[in-house]
Amino acid sequence: MAKLAFLGMGVMGAPMAGHLAKAGHDVTVFNRTAAKAEAWAAQHGGGHAPTPRAAAEGCEIVAACVGNDDDLRSVCLGEDGAFAGMAAGSVFLDHTTVSAGVTRELAEAAKAKEISYVDAPVSGGQAGAENGQLVIMCGGKAEDYQRVEPVMAAYAKQARRMGEVGAGQLTKMVNQICIAGLLQGLSEGLLFAQKAGLDGEAVVDVIQGGAAGSWQMVNRNKTMLAGEYEHGFAVDWMRKDLAICLAEAETVGAPLPGTALVDQFYKDVQAMGGGRWDTSSLMARLQKLAD
Template sequence: MTTTATFIGLGVMGYPMAGHLANAGISVRVWNRSQGKAEQWAKDYPGKACASIAEAVKGADFVMTCVGADKDLVEVYEDDSGIIANAPEGAILIDHTTASASIAERLASAAATRNQPFIDAPVSGGQQGAENGQLTIMCGGPEAAYEKARPVMDHYARALNLMGPAGSGQKTKMVNQIAIAGLVQGLSEALHFAEQAELDVSKVVDVISKGAAQSWQMENRSGTMIAGEFEHGFAVDWMRKDLGICLDEARKVKASLPVTALVDQFYADVQEMGGQRWDTSSLIQRLRKFR
């Protein structure tokens, strides 16, 4: 029998992720808050655009979501016209939104009342990773449900792992964002120093990227940082949302994140410069402004 999957939320990530499922031969139904986006998706891929969440999840084996934040998850999952009330018992619910661990735990508990296993599965890899089907997925939830869902998520994943019970995926994504924040600030300061020291910055990167300083950020972002190009990638607004989640969770678990808190404020400076939608590597612009 054909697997049926519903995808809720067709932003820059969800749109291609749902497309990978459809191209793999899975029967896909989609819903988006703006109906026109769902209708356009159905023109681009083999699948059906639905007018309501209730219609989209009816009879689904899997329901994926990729929306904005905790409040959006409450709406699409817990409303009477939402996922939990209208998806069939036994449907596996998978959330790819970057959100709080507490909302993942709350939704897992609510879904359990209807025998719907819930997996929090935030992703890393950005728009490019979604388009290329090369996302890293960090999952929290029951192992049996994860094993059933894994072959489906594999269609847009490079790597995925079960990290523990509900909420563990979100906490792992927080670790990812904490690490990135420090790396981008360090790279920004390094490139800024090279500029101020009147070195050939591209040559500097070519040399140090062969040693211990090498990172994904250096390999993929140093060139555009040097050129001052930031109209791509993961937006500063999104990063500030994610770092806010990290700092909230850190207070709960009594973790000290002084560098993360500082970089969060640096991103606030970038927002004030008009860089809300710039790529996160735009931290270097703040240094250039205040030199």
């Protein structure tokens, strides 16, 4: 069992850290809002610290799952940042979905302190974190990945090294690009079924086992047909991720016209007051257009 720190007690980080504690690891947590860290420690029996540096001191592995590039920098760098408390030879394991640029920037800062760095964004949402069924795509040296893989097993159904530092974030971008297109297509299909007078659930039951089937179809069709959008990853966060995808696409020269269009559709959903709705709420936009 390892001595670990986990930075970020949001809807993803708190259950992930909980799985680590349940697996027998010695876990100390940090959260910007200290009350969340204190509540986690009271529930799981681990420790909590007032700064990332204090949480990281003496730990073999320091994991993080925070909000965005700036949040990640704030918990890593500076006098109270995690890197200041980490010893040479320890590993920083980042589960935040951020840009490949900030990943490489922080990996260089870690390297200067002889700290290893693995970028490991996750897919599976809050339910995946709570059930320990996340899919994790990782970037980093093979030996560093091998050190963190047994730890991630506490909350992952699948983890894989995709290449050097940054490859995990690039793979997560592919994931988000695919989800955006799938959900737009699913929204259009379900709305068409409704407008054509078909039983939407019956339609899905028939087609989900064929070429049109997807996780989104199987897990979101009923709530989409019911107009319920409180079941997962929020539109605000999806737009953050798609902005990262579109910026990286410019860098690598990959045209993403469909993704750019769906990003604008999500902007429309935000204007409807749906920033905290889940990503399947693209259907709400179509229903508004149809009414």
